[in-house]
Amino acid sequence: MSNSIIQHTSLTAYAPASIGNVSLGFDLLGAALKPIDGSLLGDEVKIESAEQFELTVEGRFADKLPADPASNIVTQCYHHYLQCLVNKGVDVDALPKVAMTLYKHLPIGSGLGSSASSIVAAFHGLNQFFTDVLGTTPFNKSDLLLMMGELEGQISGSVHYDNVAPCFLGGLTLMSEYKDQVALPLPSFNNWYWVSCYSGITVSTAAARAILPKEVPMAITIQFGRQLAVFVDALYRQDENLAAAMMTDVIAEPYRKSLLPHFDESREFAKQQGALAFGISGSGPSVFAVCDSLEKATIINQWLADNYIQNDTGFSHICQLDQQGAVVY
Structure with missing residues (x-):
């Protein structure tokens, strides 16, 4: 690896x-989201040269x-990244x-995928920053x-990639x-709209797994495997x-919906309005509805905003898949 250092x-x-799981793919499927109105639905990490490491946290x-x-996952990402550089023989002190x-x-x-978003932005940003510094990736x-x-x-509490990979x-x-x-990329349907609604309450991943x-x-194991296999085949065809x-x-x-107020009635409304699918986003409490038209997505998005959101921290967006993933600018 080059030892030449450039200023950045x-x-x-x-x-x-x-969205982790995407309903049918527990720990095995994930989808990245991009609001169609252009708003940001994800975390950002800014990285600047400095005399010493520091982390500042801003945002809603x-x-x-x-x-x-020191307890923030972004700080831990930084130290882990440096250790990986050391393992590659890089003199990080320089x-x-x-x-x-x-x-x-x-x-x-x-x-x-809140934690995944912070982690991905941190590692992706650090890798680009030090690529520019070292002159090699x-x-x-x-x-x-x-x-x-x-x-x-x-x-x-366990290593899984269904948020970090699509993110x-x-x-x-x-x-x-x-x-x-x-992780492997899968085909998708360009005409699908993904309504994503966060209710405003908190459900920890650990609690949702417990x-x-x-x-x-x-019988359930066989059904799970069949659905996932048929789904992937249907995507390719x-x-x-x-x-x-x-x-x-x-x-x-069947178990996690008990943690989500108004889940059943929200799913019922979405289905009545022609949603192709409705499910829990990751561990919840966010839910998602898949629609084949913007008109259906708009109706369901408004209903969820009015009925599924529990407090003023909740929000709902009409999205499509973010095909780009993490970016640096």
Whole structure:
């Protein structure tokens, strides 16, 4: 690796919100979201050269994070990234220190991949920053995904990639976790609109996992595998009706919906209005509805805003898949 050091001023990395599980793919499917009105639905991390490391947190949900910057996951990402550089033989003492600013736009415990968004933005931004400094790219996408999954696991209690992978890579992703192929991109339907509604309450990933049974009956296991296999096949054949028919959650939703006020009536309304699918986003409390027209999405979005949101921190967006994933600007 080159030892030449160049001066860099600053950059900002953005990582979009995501839907984990996508109902039928528990821990195995994820989708990145992009509001159609152009608003940001994801976290940003700004990185600047500095005399010493520091982290500042701003944004709508900054006050929901630990007051001590050392406890923030972005600080942990920085130290983990440096350790990975050391493991590659880089003299990190010769590198510039950085000041990082986390713009926390996503609510914590929302089911929108909030921690994943911060982690992805941090690692993606750091990798670009030190690429510019060193003149060569320290880590490839597979390397970064492994780092992201490890840090995500520190928050959720187990390593899983169904938020960090779509957040980083964009689009709809299938977790393979085979050697350096952590996640695989899947085709999707360009005419689908994804209504994403956060109710304003908090559901921790750990609590949402604790409510699940420790064992799954054989019949449910077979149904889960069949649905996922048929769904992926339908995506590649662009069979919209069959793909939508598979989007039911037989693993988590029957248990987790008890944690979400007004879930059943929200799903019933969405279905009555022609939604192709309706489910829990990740661990909840956010929900999503898949629609094949903007007209249907607009009606469902408004109803969820009026009926599913519980307080003034909630919000609802009409989205499509964010095919770009994390970006630096």
